[in-house]
Amino acid sequence: MKKIFYILSVFLVMSSCNDALDIVQDGEINDPQTAFQTVEDMQKFLNGSVYPSVDPLNEINFTSLFTDEIGFGPAGVSTTDILTHRWVLNSTSGDAAAIWVSNYNIINKANILLNGSKLIDFNTLSPANQALYTSILVHTRALRAYAYINLESYFSPNMKDANALGVMLATEPADLFETKLPRVKNSEIFALIESDLQYALTNFNSTSVASTTITATGQFRDFHYLLKPAIHAMAARYYNYKGDDANAKVNATTAITSSTINLALPNTTAVATSYQRMWEDAAGSRGEILWSLYRPNSSTGSWSNIANLWTTNSTDINGSVNFDMSRKLYTLLNQLPGTDVRGQVFVDASSQFDAFYPNGANPREADVIVINKYPGKPAPLASATMQLRNDIKIFRLSEMYLILAEVAVHEGNLTTAATRVRTIRGTRSVGGLAATITYTSAQQAYADILLERRRELSFEGHRYVDLKRMGVAAGVGIDRDVYDDDNSTMPLTLPASDYRFTLPIPLSEMNANSNVQQNPGYN
Template sequence: MKNKIYNLAIIVCIALFSSCENAIDIKQVGRVTADVAFTNVSELENGLTGAYGFFDLTREVAMAVNYTDETAEGTENGGQGRTTGAIFNLNAASAAASTFWTNGYDRLNALNRLIEAADLIETNGAEEASKKNDILGQAYALRAYANFQLVSYFTTDYTDDNALAVIKVDFVPSIADKLLRSTNGELYALIEDDLNKASSLIEDESNPIFVSKDFVTALRARMAAYRQDYVTAESLASSLVTKYPLADRTAYRLMFQDSDNSEIIFKLQRDVNGIYDNQPGSGTVAASGWIGGVTLFGANTPYFEIGRSLFNLIDPDDVRYDVIVDPVSIVAPDYTNTTDYRVEDVLQVNKYPGKPGQVLLNDNKVFRSSEMYLIVVEAKIARNDLIGAAEDIKALRDIRFGSDQPLPSYGSQQEAYEALLNERRVEFAFEGHRWKDIKRLGERANQGVERDPVDAAEFGMTATLPATDYRFTLPIPLVEFNGNPDLRTQQNPGYN
């Protein structure tokens, strides 16, 4: 597997053998079932390659671009976002709801079939048995990640084990199954069990495009932070910070050109002529493709630009400014008093410039050590170690600026959380974190969506959305109710 790339034919194969049974479960001639789709370890490996292909961050980036304060309208905007994210129009019929739900269960379907099929495959010798275990370990880790992503978008409260999560599916269901939502506690238990299995089965792996034991640790650290289990989160995150030092300014630039992996724990590789080498759906969360295409049609054709409230947080001396802000941008010295704001202040996104052969096509960075670093900061704030948190924020900024920066001082936990949320806002701009960060940290920081008043007025955008708003949890989509009507009784608050 180490020398293979994502294979569209394999994904199509998985889709074929994962098709639903008909209503009376006729055993159709030629139907591809798990026992014939996977007959040996090599075919199981191909199935895992295909399962990797179901994972993508483009839609997560689009969710934050549309429904938070990362962007405003671009010069080439043709209406993208105006009736959805710009006014926070989110309901059970929205593309966001159906996209995250159906894609999450597509991933689980592929992985559950792979895991079940593995039981049917006999191995010949220790080497083949080890290879099979490694494949199975990666599948368990990816299933844990897929389930956590679903929980992240559809539960109302990450910290409440009794809150409803999503439908727990750790098997291959039949078309007759009408399942209801399980609790967070039940999903977290499944995720932990899968991660335990993954950790025991995965072989050591240093290539960040494959699931590794460090992937398992990073997912555990992120999940612990979301659950506010900060003792666990800090311990796990600290171990990865030690192993993956923060990138210096040169490496940081190269990281987003896919030429350096200094602080990358795991990423989804994207190849020219691969399955994600295409223009995504022009501002919608429903399509995938070039991750840079979430905001641009192509070079210098932005339909979304950097929101002014985000831009105002980024210091030009910070390397993150160089990575986020395209050099072709036009920056108005006094943007609040322009004659024509749309053409005098054009802030183009540069986070995903592309790679040789295709602009806007870049690897999707899933886990970076900077996230682990800021999880440690979050843990220190939670235990009221505000001095320690300030020192860590300064150390991160020292590296990003390439020079000694002032030591911040926080007078309260709320002030420290606000500083952390702003730091995450800059560090992970256009990486798909912002919506979930507001959901879990916004109330503690007294910060929700904060669009610049000029952007709001110029483009007809709703200026603010408090962190406590129900729209920081996605609704169960209508498409699910069509086949599972009893699930309507478990719809998330605000969408009934």
């Protein structure tokens, strides 16, 4: 009997970025017995369905709106975005629904592939196909783990409590009419994540799963797929979120030492050039990237232009800017000795600054700091369709150093924590050395690590989860400038202890599935 597989919660709001969710369509995987007959079939599904479903733009968009990364720009802002920016968050919020659906989409497609792989007799395969088969499972299980880590970080009230409520555990392809899963304890989700990560790390081999040729200097490169150091980075992030210091430390260290890449060299003008070329996706400029999602021309992919989250036409002052950089974030990017390369790269040169800010005649309109972290792809790929499109950097070396700093604080080693943070500041300072850092308390160290993560990982989707994880211990919450909103009477701070630092389970999921329990604060 034929069985059609669908994603969980298909009737949910699909995306806060106006993208249609790429669900498994009727006929795409209609009969697994037919669809998965060879290893090549598995490879096609991995490259054509599983990998393309990985798209963290919903997380990046929500985080920038909800926290203190952006302010209203001169162009129009939608009512939905205004509400998110003003911390109106409930079970009908499209942002929560989009994050929930997009990650379960990854999980469901991974489960379809893992289920289909059982139809192929591994023992009858050639050695080359056995290696490819195993490699496909490695990538599939790692991607499933990635999606579950995302869901846990946003929807579990406390990832450091194994008995706290987690999300729904799905290990089989979902059926729209039959799958009504409850939320389970974190411990059950953790068991699957750790099983998937352990399988991926133990069985990783050098066989490429790519369907097209990867070249060293071309636009499609090996780190657009998960390499083993990137899986270690994924494990480091997971264990850090979970509060498992030993495993976070081991995996972050291994990600750094086994990656064969380095942080940018400090105190040279070349830093600015190499760092900028990394964000542009210039040929041969991998920089500090451990894993980056390839985002080609729209003719070969349905992904959004990432810069469209904040601007309309281009990343300059004339591009119809919807949101600009928060003034406080801009100030933080210009506090280091010498020149902070991040201030140069993340802010477009055409930005206009109010010389008397915040006391000018019209500071909100006169001060427009244009976000240029995703400047579009360079020549020869630069075109109207590529002007706002960049690869999405998922794991970078700098995050691993900051994880090690956080672990050092947990271990009571404030000197090591300070050294790790100074490593990042030193590599970002052109023409000046980062000042010596001394921490006298864990709270001070947490606050400084959060500050550096705010600088380094801005517009990459980290700030919301970072405040949720460390904000209370650091005594830090959302910290806005008075002109980040067009209403200067809006509150500027939100403590990290607020219930809205856990997302609500979407109402559509609640209505369709009576087994799902809502998070505290949203009832």
